[in-house]
Amino acid sequence: MIQTLHIVKEYKEELIYPAICRAFETLEIAKDIHPGMKVAIKPNLILAKSPDVSATTHPMVIKAVAQWLNEHGITDITLAESSGGLYTAEYMNNIYKVCGMKQLEPQIKLNMDFSAGNINCPEGFANHSFHIITPILEADYIINICKLKTHAMTGYSGGIKNLFGVIPGLEKPQLHYLWPELKDFSRMLVELAQTVSPQVTVIDAIDAMEGNGPTGGTVYPLHMVLAAKDFYTQDYFASKLMGLDPMKIEMISQAVALGLARPDEIELIGDPVPKEITPFKVPDSLSLDFSDFLPGAFGKLFAKFAAKVLKSYPQVESNQCVGCGKCAESCPAHIIEIKNRKAVFKKKGCISCFCCQEMCPVKAISVKKAL
Ligand code: SF4
Ligand code: SF4
Incomplete structure (x- = not known):
């Protein structure tokens, strides 16, 4: 498995483009493409945030990839993404604008076809098909360009997790609800990744995110662009770079x-690999969740009880909440209401997926333990 790593100190075209050229040359991408192909680029545009906060793929990395494709005769390039909220023209137009994607036109088409279709999942153990967005279904070649981040629910967000954004709009919370346990949800992510199977995955880690990722964390300047055809092994490699234990x-x-x-x-x-990398700060949801560390000797019943009380849950900081309703819209358990322009969470039914925290534009959702 060939893993490329290139140090890129800043978001500057003259630094990123040569790194992409060297990576794609090493991976022999030119052998796999030909003029006339329809290429889909799958970025991470989880919510409407400026590229500076490091929650979304930086437009300059996408631009460098598109430039490389153009120079190899590929002109039919579509940006294919369904963000964390609605999958509509109005919603996505705002995402494209705020995330800096408009500057990529006309070199790249910003997808405005909001249809989706079913695709069989041949490897599916639990998921036999997926409903995914049309530009991904129609692509001859898929380039996954994700952001390197910590993640409140899964711990890590890279190549595999980025592909969750091929599920249209609010069907994503439905999948969270269908698979509330991390083990099952992760299995679904792997089966989805096997189904989409992008030909190459680039990780934008020039500025990565640590702490309360994937949207509420802080910028970690890692100064690198990673690329590989094998995105599963690349996720192992990249999570280790962050100081995480990939097997956890x-x-x-x-x-x-x-x-x-x-x-x-x-x-x-x-x-x-630079020697001076310090471990990334992990999300509060994980640093406060001790349920994984319960000794095996605990009685089954007591372990269940202890896991429940030691688990972490979201909590609204009312003074920060602006009542936008984004958390309620994305809550798979439908336990959030907006009352008097403030989010109110019901006590029961939370599956600790942290979609609400992920979608909050003002970081008004923190983490608490049940106890
Ligand atoms: S309240 Fe938040 S963490 Fe709980 S189920 Fe809803 S979105 Fe998930
Ligand atoms: S908690 Fe955040 S997402 Fe929810 S209503 Fe308040 S500001 Fe909006």
Whole structure:
């Protein structure tokens, strides 16, 4: 498995483009494409935030990839994404604008076809088909360009997790509700990744995110662009770079168990891993959640009770809440109401998916333990 790593100190075209050229040359991408192909680029545009806060893929990385494609005769390039909220023209137009994607036109088409279709999941153990957005269904070649981030629910967000954005709009919370346990949700993510199967995955880690990712964390300048064809193994490699234990990230450990990620076969090409990387801060949801560390000797019943009281849940900071309703819109359990322009959470029914925290534009949702 070839993993490329290139040090890129800043979001500057003259630094990013050569890094993409070197990575794609190493990965021999030119052999896999030909003029006339329809290429879909899958970015991470989770919510309407400026690229400076590091929650979304930076437009300059996408632009460098598009430039490389143009120089190899590819002109039919579509940006294919369904963000965390609605999947409508009005909603996505605002996302494109705020996330800096408008500057990519006309080199890249910003998708405005909001239809979706079913695709079989041949590897599906639990999910036999997925409903996914049309530009991904219609693409001959898919380039996954994700952001390197911590994640309140899954611990890590990279290549596998980015593909959740091919599920249209509010069907994403439905999948959270269908698979409330992390193990099952991660299995769904891996099966979705096997179904979409992008040909190459680029990780924008020039500025990554630590702490309360994937949207409420802080910028971690890691100064790198990573790329690989094997995105499962790349996620193993990238999570380790962040100081996380890949085998404790459920989706990555499942990918290893299924033989999709092969950490023993990583061949690193490009720049060496810098020695001075300090571990990323983990999200509060994970640093406060001790349920994983319960000794196995606990009685089954007591372990269940202890896991419940030690689990972490979201909490609204009312003085910060602006009553926008984004949390309520994305809550798969429908337990959030907006009363007097403030979010109010019901006590029962929370599945600790942290979609609400992810979608809050003003970081008004913190984490508390049940106890
Ligand atoms: S309240 Fe938040 S964490 Fe709980 S189910 Fe709803 S979205 Fe998920
Ligand atoms: S908690 Fe955040 S997302 Fe929910 S209504 Fe308040 S400001 Fe909006």
